Amino acid sequence: MWEQIVKDLKTKGVQLVAVSKTKPKEAILQIYEKGQRIFGENYVQELVQKYNELPKDIDWHLIGHLQRNKVKYIIPFIKMIHSVDSLELLQTIQDLAKKNERMVDVLLQIKIATEETKTGMSFSVAEKISTEYLEEWTHVRIRGVMGMASLSDDTEVTRKEFRLLKSYFDSLENHFVKNKLDYFSEICMGISDDYLIGIEEGATMVRIGSLIFGKR
Numbered sequence: 001m002w003e004q005i006v007k008d009l010k011t012k013g014v015q016l017v018a019v020s021k022t023k024p025k026e027a028i029l030q031i032y033e034k035g036q037r038i039f040g041e042n043y044v045q046e047l048v049q050k051y052n053e054l055p056k057d058i059d060w061h062l063i064g065h066l067q068r069n070k071v072k073y074i075i076p077f078i079k080m081i082h083s084v085d086s087l088e089l090l091q092t093i094q095d096l097a098k099k100n101e102r103m104v105d106v107l108l109q110i111k112i113a114t115e116e117t118k119t120g121m122s123f124s125v126a127e128k129i130s131t132e133y134l135e136e137w138t139h140v141r142i143r144g145v146m147g148m149a150s151l152s153d154d155t156e157v158t159r160k161e162f163r164l165l166k167s168y169f170d171s172l173e174n175h176f177v178k179n180k181l182d183y184f185s186e187i188c189m190g191i192s193d194d195y196l197i198g199i200e201e202g203a204t205m206v207r208i209g210s211l212i213f214g215k216r
């Protein structure tokens with residue numbers, strides 16, 4: 001399973017975030033030993049503990065909802081934060097990254113699902129962040145966008161939502177290109193159930209948990 005997924009993503013040029021939430025460090029080490037270096041976690045406390053106990057060349061990505069008062073725990077080591085869902089959160093990350101003399105990669109999580117439970121900022125906030133506030137971001141690099149599709153058995157619903165995220169990416173990208181910023185390049189969409197649709201619709205990065213680690 002693992003080998004097949006990795007081979008497939010490699011030929012397609014898509015980055016894999018191995019989602020290891022709730023899984024013990026032994027399970028992570030098994031995948032690490034096969035060469036995987038990017039791992040995604042949802043909960044700050046669990047992430048900090050795993051960071052302390054596991055090899056230091058792992059790139060840790062936070063993919064779950066992040067409260068502003070918890071940014072300080074991960075800022076010294078986090079590689080990428082996928083779940084930036086408000087202007088205020090991004091400003092907190094910027095302030096603390098500056099204090100820590102770090103550059104932190106982030107994705108703007110934009111709401112594409114119709115369900116109330118799926119978080120994310122509106123496209124208009126993402127646009128503000130990428131235009132009138134753009135000069136504020138001296139210690140965060142906005143690398144792209146992230147989105148979660150609705151829970152649905154209808155693949156056309158999923159496809160439509162991913163297509164929407166791709167269109168958001170395209171219009172935001174214009175602002176970065178205009179400012180000669182070439183790092184805005186990532187579209188992170190797709191989990192175990194729908195990553196193939198994500199890739200068909202333009203994902204550059206997918207977040208896969210249960211397909212690699214087994215059910216949670």
Ligand SMILES: *Cc1c(COP(=O)(O)O)cnc(C)c1O
Pocket residue numbers: 019021042063064148191192193207208209210211
């Ligand atoms: C848990 C989680 C995933 C992985 O989901 P799987 O179905 O296990 O692949 C991806 N993205 C987010 C935001 C998650 O919370």
